[in-house]
Amino acid sequence: MTARRQEGNGLRLGIVVIALLGCGLACSGVDFAARAATSERVVIDRYTGLAISGFDPVAFFTDARAVQGDPAFEVWQGGAIWRFSNPDNRAFFVANPDVYSPRFGGYDPVDIARGVTFAGTARLWLIVGQRLYLFGHEDSRAAFAADPVRYLHDATRRWVVLKETLAQ
Template identity: 55%
Template sequence: MRPGIALIGRLACLLAVIWIGCPVPPAQAATTERIVVNRFSGVAIEGFDPVGYFVDGTAEQGTAEFEANLWGAVWRFRNEGNRASFVAHPEVYGPQFGGYDPADIARGVTVAGNPRFFAIVAQRLYLFSREANRDAFAADPERFLYEVGKRWPALQQQLSQ
């Protein structure tokens, strides 16, 4: 075998091992929709159970076994009870502002919230892109919600175009 071909073969094997061993980055959420969804699967809030935030106080993954389609998104739940609660009252259990970060909306931009950074204020779920945004919002939610109220309608219109 020629030395050049052997080298190419070894390099190809090395690249394959590196490629297989690299973690796959999570799919990015779409930011041109009214609800933050995975652009490949259509799953909202990365498959986290929106009712679980209220019931368990933590961010818990839902399963494909318990799904509901609403607002053009697939929502996942941990159990049938959570699914039924969401379907009966999506305005209560769904993330406010479609899952976009209210701290960023207050600044005039739409940034998808991360389901791991959340707050429940006045019995409503808010998701944040960063922990610092969540902490700032939690310190003075009224101020942020006032700013969001001024900016969200125009931003929402842009998302639907």
């Protein structure tokens, strides 16, 4: 085999390795949009500016479910656009944003307790101690539900440092 053909084989092998790595990442279920949103103090969709993907944060308390917000009922608060399903929920939020917005900015509290930021999703949530928590994984929500005191202790301690590394 000539040296030129050997170099060509090495290049093809490199392309195959890169393609396999890319395919592995694509198939792993990693949500790159969520990771890209982990530089803000509140989880924000980087394309729309919506907090918690446009879900109504008050509805978790009033309806006990995730309800998509309506663009007619929006408010700009904390560097994000928050949407609500009705004007009453909007008014409740404006009066008490700290009560209704997800704790830890919508980041997964189990990951915060481990010292990392991972964006939670409105589809995986719990209310504990009159506060809303969003989770990035079903396993995280289950672990948190089993021992919220432990995770809240660790997450609260680590959040003080972590939030300083995030943009305002």
